[in-house]
Amino acid sequence: QSVLTQPPSVSGAPGQRVTISCTGSSSNIGAGYDVHWYQQLPGTAPKLLIYGNSNRPSGVPDRFSGSKSGTSASLAITGLQAEDEADYYCQSYDSSLRVFGTGTKVTVL
Amino acid sequence: EVQLLESGGGLVQPGGSLRLSCAASGFTFSSYAMSWVRQAPGKGLEWVSAISGSGGSTYYADSVKGRFTISRDNSKNTLYLQMNSLRAEDTAVYYCAKDPRYCSSTSCHGYFQHWGQGTLVTVSS
Numbered sequence: 001q002s003v004l005t006q007p008p009s010v011s012g013a014p015g016q017r018v019t020i021s022c023t024g025s026s027s028n029i030g031a032g033y034d035v036h037w038y039q040q041l042p043g044t045a046p047k048l049l050i051y052g053n054s055n056r057p058s059g060v061p062d063r064f065s066g067s068k069s070g071t072s073a074s075l076a077i078t079g080l081q082a083e084d085e086a087d088y089y090c091q092s093y094d095s096s097l098r099v100f101g102t103g104t105k106v107t108v109l
Numbered sequence: 110e111v112q113l114l115e116s117g118g119g120l121v122q123p124g125g126s127l128r129l130s131c132a133a134s135g136f137t138f139s140s141y142a143m144s145w146v147r148q149a150p151g152k153g154l155e156w157v158s159a160i161s162g163s164g165g166s167t168y169y170a171d172s173v174k175g176r177f178t179i180s181r182d183n184s185k186n187t188l189y190l191q192m193n194s195l196r197a198e199d200t201a202v203y204y205c206a207k208d209p210r211y212c213s214s215t216s217c218h219g220y221f222q223h224w225g226q227g228t229l230v231t232v233s234s
Contacts, residue, residue, distance in 0.1 A: 036220040038221070045225065093218060099156065102153055
C-alpha cells in the first residue's frame with residue numbers, strides 16, 4: 001500500500017498537455033524529500049524521467065517537466081506524442097525509506 | 110555506458126530460498142548505493158532494499174525485513190539479494206538499480222538512475 005497517491009489513468013490527444021499528480025503527506029514530500037519520476041513503456045524496465053523534483057537527465061525531451069509544492073508533486077507532458085503512452089511513477093522518501101507512487105497509465109487518444 | 114545485468118531468478122516453492130545477482134559495469138561501482146526494486150505481475154513498482162556504496166549500511170522495506178538480505182562485492186562489481194522464506198506474494202520481476210544518494214542542507218535523497226532489465230522470480234508449488 002503506497003503512501004504516494006497518483007491518478008490511475010490520464011489521457012489526451014496528440015499535441016495536448018497532460019499532468020499527473022503525486023499526493024503525499026508531511027512524512028514524505030511535505031517533509032522536504034525530493035520527488036523523482038519514472039516512465040515505464042510496455043514490457044520494459046522503468047526509465048528515469050525527472051530527478052530532484054524538476055531536473056531532466058540528458059536525453060529526456062523538454063516536453064517533460066516536474067514540479068513540487070507542499071505535500072504534492074506533478075509531472076507535465078506537453079505536446080503529447082504516441083510514444084509517450086506508458087506507465088508513470090513518482091518516487092520519494094518516507095521515514096527514510098524509498099517509496100513509489102501508485103502509478104498512472106497515460107493513454108494517447 | 111552503465112550496464113546492470115540481473116540473474117538468478119526462477120521458480121521456487123513457498124518457504125524456499127533464492128539468491129539474485131546483479132553484475133554492474135560502466136561506472137565506479139563502490140561509489141554508489143544500489144537498490145532492488147520489484148514489480149508483481151500487472152502491479153506497480155515496490156522498493157525492496159538498498160545498500161550503501163561501502164556495504165556498511167542496509168535498508169529494507171517492511172514487507173521483506175527479516176527474510177531478505179542485500180549485500181555487495183565491490184571487488185566483483187556485483188550486487189546480491191538473498192531471499193529466504195519466500196511467499197507467493199514475493200512473485201515479481203526484480204530489478205537492480207543504481208541509486209545515487211545526495212544530501213541537501215536538511216535531508217538526504219535517493220533515486221534510481223539506471224535500471225537492469227529485470228529477472229523474474231515465481232514462488233509457487
